[in-house]
Amino acid sequence: xxxxxxxxxxxxxLALAQPFRVTDATGREVEVRSxxxxxxxxxxxxxxxxxxxxxxxxxxxxxxxYIPASLLKKPDVGLFFRLNAEAILAQRPTLILTxxxxxxxxxxxxxxxxxxxxxxxxxxxxxxxxxxxxxxxxAAVGQPGRAEELVRALERDLLALRSKTRVRxxxxxxxxxxxxxxxxxxxVCGEEASGAGLITLAGAxxxxxxVQGAGAVRGCVNLTAEAVVAARPEAxxxxxxxxxxxxxxxxxxxxxxxxxxxxxxxxxxxxDVTYISGYGYTAGRAALELHQALxxxxxxxxxxxxxxxx
Amino acid sequence: xxxDPLPPVQRRRPGVLLALALLLPLSLLWGAxxxxxxxxxxxxxxxxxxxxxxxxxxxxxxxxxxxxxxxxGGTLALSGAVLQGLxxxxxxxxxxxxxxxxxxxxxxxxxxxxxxxxxxxxxxxxVGVLGVLFLLLRLVPEGSEQPGARLLLVGLLLSSVLSxxxxxxxxxxxxxxGRSLTFWTLGGxxxxxWELLTLTAPLALLSGLLLxxxxxxxxxxxxxxxxxxxxxxAVGPLKRRALLLVxxxxxxxxxxxxxxAFVGLLVPWLLRALGGADHRFVLPAAWLLGASLTVxxxxxxxxxxxPSELPVGLLTTLVGGPxxxxxxxxxxxxx
Numbered sequence: 001x002x003x004x005x006x007x008x009x010x011x012x013x014l015a016l017a018q019p020f021r022v023t024d025a026t027g028r029e030v031e032v033r034s035x036x037x038x039x040x041x042x043x044x045x046x047x048x049x050x051x052x053x054x055x056x057x058x059x060x061x062x063x064x065x066y067i068p069a070s071l072l073k074k075p076d077v078g079l080f081f082r083l084n085a086e087a088i089l090a091q092r093p094t095l096i097l098t099x100x101x102x103x104x105x106x107x108x109x110x111x112x113x114x115x116x117x118x119x120x121x122x123x124x125x126x127x128x129x130x131x132x133x134x135x136x137x138x139a140a141v142g143q144p145g146r147a148e149e150l151v152r153a154l155e156r157d158l159l160a161l162r163s164k165t166r167v168r169x170x171x172x173x174x175x176x177x178x179x180x181x182x183x184x185x186x187x188v189c190g191e192e193a194s195g196a197g198l199i200t201l202a203g204a205x206x207x208x209x210x211v212q213g214a215g216a217v218r219g220c221v222n223l224t225a226e227a228v229v230a231a232r233p234e235a236x237x238x239x240x241x242x243x244x245x246x247x248x249x250x251x252x253x254x255x256x257x258x259x260x261x262x263x264x265x266x267x268x269x270x271x272d273v274t275y276i277s278g279y280g281y282t283a284g285r286a287a288l289e290l291h292q293a294l295x296x297x298x299x300x301x302x303x304x305x306x307x308x309x310x
Numbered sequence: 311x312x313x314d315p316l317p318p319v320q321r322r323r324p325g326v327l328l329a330l331a332l333l334l335p336l337s338l339l340w341g342a343x344x345x346x347x348x349x350x351x352x353x354x355x356x357x358x359x360x361x362x363x364x365x366x367x368x369x370x371x372x373x374x375x376x377x378x379x380x381x382x383g384g385t386l387a388l389s390g391a392v393l394q395g396l397x398x399x400x401x402x403x404x405x406x407x408x409x410x411x412x413x414x415x416x417x418x419x420x421x422x423x424x425x426x427x428x429x430x431x432x433x434x435x436x437v438g439v440l441g442v443l444f445l446l447l448r449l450v451p452e453g454s455e456q457p458g459a460r461l462l463l464v465g466l467l468l469s470s471v472l473s474x475x476x477x478x479x480x481x482x483x484x485x486x487x488g489r490s491l492t493f494w495t496l497g498g499x500x501x502x503x504w505e506l507l508t509l510t511a512p513l514a515l516l517s518g519l520l521l522x523x524x525x526x527x528x529x530x531x532x533x534x535x536x537x538x539x540x541x542x543x544a545v546g547p548l549k550r551r552a553l554l555l556v557x558x559x560x561x562x563x564x565x566x567x568x569x570x571a572f573v574g575l576l577v578p579w580l581l582r583a584l585g586g587a588d589h590r591f592v593l594p595a596a597w598l599l600g601a602s603l604t605v606x607x608x609x610x611x612x613x614x615x616x617p618s619e620l621p622v623g624l625l626t627t628l629v630g631g632p633x634x635x636x637x638x639x640x641x642x643x644x645x
Contacts, residue, residue, distance in 0.1 A: 078617045081488070084500070086346035087617030089367045104488035106501035113503075114366040 022139040025100040025122035032117045034094040035141040041080050042099035043273075044280030045121055046071055047307065048137050049097070051281055052146045060091035062102075066242060067274055067307045085110040097140060099123050101218070123279060125197035127158055130283045150281045157284025164291055165203035173204040173294050176233035176262065178251065180240075185222040186254045188231075193219035195239055195277030202290040207231040228256030235294055236262045239273035242308060246270060248300045269293045272305035282306065319586040326585050330598035334380065337602040341376040341609045342368070346616040375502035378510065379608040379622075380601035382499070382563040383573050385514045387600020389556045390574020391581075391592050392521050395528040396552055399458030400579055400641075404439075404560045405571030405623075407465025411472035412442030413564035414494035418476050422483040428505075432513050436561025442468060443553055489568075496621035497568035499608050510566040517559030518597060524552055525589035532587065570607075570623045572630025573600050579637065 020032045039060035040046040046065035049058060055070060060077045077088045080102045088096065093116055100120045102108065111118050119140045122132050131151050138147025177196035181187040189196040190211035196219070199206055208231050211221045223231075236257065240246035248268050257263040275286045285306065293301040343351035347367045357364050390403035404410050416438020417431050424430060445468065450460045477491045487501060527548050530538040535545050577600045581592050604622070607629075611622040 076617065082618060084346060084612075084617045084619055085371050086367060086612070089364075089371075090347040092363060104501065106487060106503065106506075110371050110503060113370040 020139060020142045022119055022136060024118075024136065025120040028120075030117050030119050030140075032095050032119070032140050032142075037092060037094045038141070039077060039088050039091055039093040039096045040065055041077070041083065041097065041102050042121070042123070042278070043067060044123070044133065044278035045097050045099065045137060047274070047278065047280040047282070048134055048150065049141070051150060052138070052141065052143050054141060054143075057141075059093055060088060064274070067305060069308065083107045085114070089114055089116070095119065095140065097121055097137060123194075125192075125194040125277075125279050127154070127201070127283065130154060130279050130281065133279065134281060154281055154284050157282075157288060161202070161284055161288045161291060164288065168203060168295065174207040174232055174234045175199045175204045175294065176207040176228070176231055176236050176260070178236055178238050178254065178257075179220055180238055180246075180251065180254075183250060183253070184255070186225065186228050186256055187220055188223040188228070189218075189220035191219075193277075194279060195237075195273075197279075198276055198283070198287050198290055199237060201283075201287040202294060204235070204291075204294050207233040223256070225256030225259075228254075229259045231260070233260050233262045234265075235267040235269065236260075237269045237271065237276070237290070237294075239276050240270045240302075241273050242305075265298075266300050267298070268300045269303065270301070271303040272308060274308075275303065275305040317586075319584075320588075323585040323588075323591045326581070327591070327595055327598075330595055330602070333602045334598050334605075337605040337609075338376055338380060341379065341605045342372055344609060344613060345372050346612065347372075370503065374504050374507045375499050375608070375612075376605055378502040378507050378566060379499050379605045381507070381511060381514050382567045382570065383604020383607075384597040384601035385518055385559045385563045386570060386574040386604070387577035387596040388518055388521060388593055389560050390600075391578035391589070391596040392524070392528065392552055392556055393574070394578055395532060395589055396549060397457060397461060398532065399461065400582075401458035401462050401575075401638075402465070403572070403574035404556070404564075405569050405573070406469075406575060407446060407461055408442045408468035408472060409439045409465075409557075409560050410564050410569030410571065411469050411476065411495070412438040412440075413561045414438070414569055415472050415476055415479075416441070416561065417565045418479045418483065418485075418494070421485055422479060425484070425486050428509060432510060432558075432562040432565040434561075435565035436513070436558045439557035439561045439564075440554070442472075443557060492621055493568045495569055495623070496627070497570035497623035498611075498619070498621045499567050500612075500619060502567075506566050510562050513562035514559050517555045517562070521552065521555050521559070522593050522597075524548070524555075525593050528552070528589040528593075532589075568621070568623065570604065570626055572626045572634065573604055573607075576630050576633055577603065 022030050022032060024030050036057060037059045038057050040049055040058050041062040043064045046058065046061055047067050049055060050068050055068060058074055060075045061071050062080045063076055063078060064080060065071050075091055078084050080099055083102060085107045088111060096111055096116055096118045098120055100123055108118055121136050123129060134147050134150050138144045177189045177199060179187045179189055188208055190208055191200060191206045196206055211219055238251055251268055252258055252263055275282060289303050293303060343354060349357055349364045358368060386404055393402045394400050413435035417435040420430055420434030446461060446464060449464045450457055454460055473495050476494050480491055527543050530541045530543045538545050578592055578596050581595045585591050607625050608622045611620040611625055
């Protein structure tokens with residue numbers, strides 16, 4: 001046993017104790033005094049923390065964080081847009097990492113007032129956005145080196161994807177992104193919605209470029225049956241939730257779907273919701289798998305998240 | 311010499327008031343002692359004194375929330391009692407005859423034009439209440455038969471139109487505080503903080519105190535407008551003043567916590583059953599009981615299904631609605 005080995009835990013704890021400064025999605029400069037106890041709000045953030053090897057530090061998670069499966073044993077602090085301040089503070093966090101749409105805003109303000117560092121992680125649904133997300137989380141937990149490794153791995157995945165999309169000839173496939181909200185309405189998302197962004201990344205085109213009309217929520221809207229048919233989708237992409245039953249039949253029964261080319265040929269790709277819309281470090285792989293499902297397969301395809309095996 | 315024996319109902323009043331005055335601090339303490347963030351109730355004084363972990367939860371989240379619940383409930387119950395006296399029917403209350411949603415509509419409209427000027431929200435909500443009051447009194451003129459039932463019917467129709475209007479506005483208007491249609495229609499105290507409390511308290515308390523001062527005049531009014539006039543009460547100005555005060559109070563609390571129904575209906579009814587209809591008793595007692603019940607309802611709303619919370623109006627309606635139906639049937643549609 002060499003004496004200098006004892007210095008390692010000491011140095012490590014010193015390294016952990018120093019405050020990190022990070023600029024979050026709102027441009028706010030946040031000081032993170034300790035990243036010992038983290039509440040992670042957003043499936044992609046939890047995934048990235050796990051990839052950093054920090055899943056033991058997660059003391060609370062939102063309902064949508066289920067990867068890795070060990071997170072399911074941790075206290076659930078609610079849905080990301082309906083957070084409850086007391087339930088989060090009950091886990092005595094020192095750092096709260098959330099997706100930028102988390103809320104409601106008064107609750108975030110309460111958490112800041114309670115003296116916890118709250119970092120809203122930027123999450124634009126683009127490859128650049130993913131890199132920014134990884135680097136912000138890395139800065140907040142003091143792991144910039146690991147963040148760069150993850151960014152490099154993501155770039156390799158994106159390169160593999162590009163080698164496929166470059167050689168493909170012909171008009172890109174027209175794809176309709178449906179978010180299954182209720183059985184009576186076809187809730188469709190335009191290009192700027194997070195899940196639908198992966199469609200363009202995978203080398204297909206969104207059948208409804210932008211969602212027009214009142215009542216659009218985050219780039220999605222209830223489309224009338226006729227508008228669904230008018231969009232002429234050749235394939236349909238839907239997210240599914242691992243904890244809820246999913247059936248292709250229910251998608252085909254949504255208003256307007258059966259009358260489209262996609263509906264007639266049952267061309268539906270169902271993809272794990274975190275995998276398709278989380279834009280975590282797996283975004284490159286997800287886009288590659290989606291590309292293969294759309295261009296190299298036929299009929300209905302189900303894509304599970306590689307990291308989720310309950 | 312023994313004094314004249316009072317009727318038994320009146321003899322009960324001091325006791326009821328005393329019990330209610332004790333119930334409020336107890337509810338406040340219970341509400342302050344429990345929540346999703348567990349702190350052993352007996353440890354709370356020590357946690358606060360020594361500024362331990364959890365002190366900030368208590369100070370910046372739970373205490374203002376409990377106080378806001380009391381303020382909202384007290385104001386709603388008192389406003390309900392005053393409205394019932396003014397319109398001489400036990401069937402009206404702010405949440406049920408569209409006043410609450412009028413306030414919400416006013417608030418949402420204000421947000422549409424001035425999303426960042428929070429200070430104007432309670433006033434805009436009060437204007438919304440006044441608008442609905444004006445409509446109600448227009449559509450149900452003095453001296454119509456069964457004014458209570460008519461007010462209820464018209465009020466309920468107005469409510470559904472208003473909630474659709476709010477929903478439509480929210481289609482077009484973003485809210486920086488993320489308030490949803492559910493918040494406006496079913497209420498919620500999740501956004502409570504000192505800021506919201508200081509925004510709400512002055513108007514709500516002012517309206518409450520001034521309304522308490524109207525209890526004698528309201529008593530005279532229950533005898534009928536004619537008699538009140540002979541007793542030297544200026545009926546028209548009294549009505550206008552009281553309705554304006556109700557609008558300010560209801561506007562302030564609905565702007566802060568949405569539309570929490572049935573508190574203003576059942577509390578005065580219960581008190582009249584306990585101690586008679588004298589407003590000098592009913593008004594202060596209604597404030598105390600409304601405040602206590604709302605604190606307890608909110609406590610249930612935020613602890614039954616930790617970590618998520620229910621809209622508090624869901625609970626008051628679930629309990630209050632059936633009770634109200636029972637009353638309607640039993641009282642044989644009087645009013």
